[in-house]
Amino acid sequence: MNYRHAFHAGNFADCVKHALLVWLVRALQRxxxxxxxxxTHAGRGRYDLESAEAxxxxxxxxxxxxxxxxxxxVLGDYLGVVEQLGLYPGSPxxxxxxxxxxxxxxxxxxHAEEAAALKRLFAGDPAVAVHRRDGWEALGALLPPPERRGLTLIDPPFEAExxxxxxxxxxxxxxxxxATGVxxxxxxxxxxxxxxxxxxxxRESGFAEALVVEFCLRPPLDPARLNGSGLIVVNPPFGFAAAAPALLAxxxxxxATEAGGFYALVPLAEAFVG
Ligand SMILES: C[S@@+](CC[C@H](N)C(=O)[O-])C[C@H]1O[C@@H](n2cnc3c(N)ncnc32)[C@H](O)[C@@H]1O
Incomplete structure (x- = not known):
């Protein structure tokens, strides 16, 4: 467990993920x-961009x-929340x-220290539960929620093979x-x-109708670099496919200032099979 999000907070991939997340949360509130x-993989909750790590x-x-x-x-909703919160906000x-x-x-x-920071951040907030637990295991333990409406963000560090x-x-x-959750x-x-x-x-697991959003700074050719990032959205709320391209643009x-960068939103059935 070497990954620390503080080194990466606010990078291009965080911005793309968080701008889409804000749209998805708003959509659930219609x-x-x-x-x-x-x-499931929440991090410490907020990040000082002047820290040694950043x-x-x-x-x-x-x-x-x-x-x-x-x-x-177009990004006003996301940027407005970022400004309002001061330090760069993580997903929770x-x-x-x-x-x-x-x-x-x-x-x-x-991660113990990250979980402790997150607990401090939300201490006394009855609407938020912070668990120091395995996010993969929590998918089984915390779903389905009694509300029967919800969004699960799965954002692992990709350290493991x-x-x-x-x-x-x-x-x-x-x-x-x-089955109905986003x-x-x-x-x-x-x-x-x-x-x-x-x-x-x-696709083999039955998610052919899920949407795939990809955002690349450059063609994904050098396997040693983070060339882009993707988000799989299962049960996308109504309007997501129509609204997301404007955010991505x-x-x-x-x-994405380098040659060959691109963004795309396609059903998984059609995703990058070539
Ligand atoms: C990419 S970061 C999360 C960033 C956060 N979702 C955000 O957008 O601000 C991944 C986090 O998962 C944590 N982590 C690693 N393995 C985990 C596991 N099995 N269960 C829960 N968290 C884990 C790491 O410590 C790290 O803080």
Whole structure:
């Protein structure tokens, strides 16, 4: 367990994931009924971009710093929450900032220090439960929620060799327990050699109708680099396929300055089979 999100907070992949997450949370709130949010790999909740870790990589300078320097109204909802919260918000804090009275959030974090920081952040907040537990195991234990409406974000660190397989298995288990819930699963794009079998595995698991969003800074050819990131969205809320391209276009203009970068949103049935 070496991964620390503090080195990467606010980078291009975080911005893409979080801008889409904000849209998905808002979409679940169109109905006047409580929603449940599960963040299986939550991190510490907020990040100081002046910390030694953030300064070491400087990744946020090519991410959130660029979006702040030239704000696009399409990203206004996401950027507004980021500004309002001060330090760069992780997924649990973003979700919490958007929650209505009656909504609930459960977050899991396995790393002891990160979990302790997250517990401090939400101490005394009755709408948020922080668990120091395995997020994969929590998919079985915390789903389905009594609300019967909700979003599960699965955002593992991809340290383990078999993380793509674990993610596919996690999606299958979550969907079996809570068939109508929205699932959003993040994955890195280094090379197609890793993502193609992942997509095939998901298609075989019955997720052909899920949507795949991909955002690449450059063609995914160098397997040693994070060339892009993806999000699998199972049971996308109505309007997601129509709204997401505008968000992605605004992100792409500001974040993807290299030749060959692209973004795409396609059903998994059609995803990057070539
Ligand atoms: C990519 S980061 C999460 C970032 C966060 N979702 C966000 O968007 O702000 C992945 C996190 O998962 C934690 N982690 C690793 N293995 C875990 C496990 N089995 N269960 C729960 N958390 C885990 C890591 O410590 C790390 O904080």
């Amino acid at each position: 109905k006047d009924k409580p929603a449940f949010f599960l963040d 300064r070491r990589t400087g990744e946020w300078r090519d991410g959130i710093a660029r979006l702040r320097a030239a704000p696009d109204p 804090l973003l979700i919490r900032a958007l929650m209505r009275a009656g909504d609930r959030l459960a977050c899991c974090e396995w 078999d993380e793509f397989e674990r993610l596919a298995d996690g999606l299958r288990r979550a969907h079996r327990r809570f 699932l959003a699963a993040w994955y890195p794009i280094k090379s197609r050699a890793r993502t193609r079998p992942f997509h095939a595995l998901l 605004a992100l792409h203009t500001r974040l």
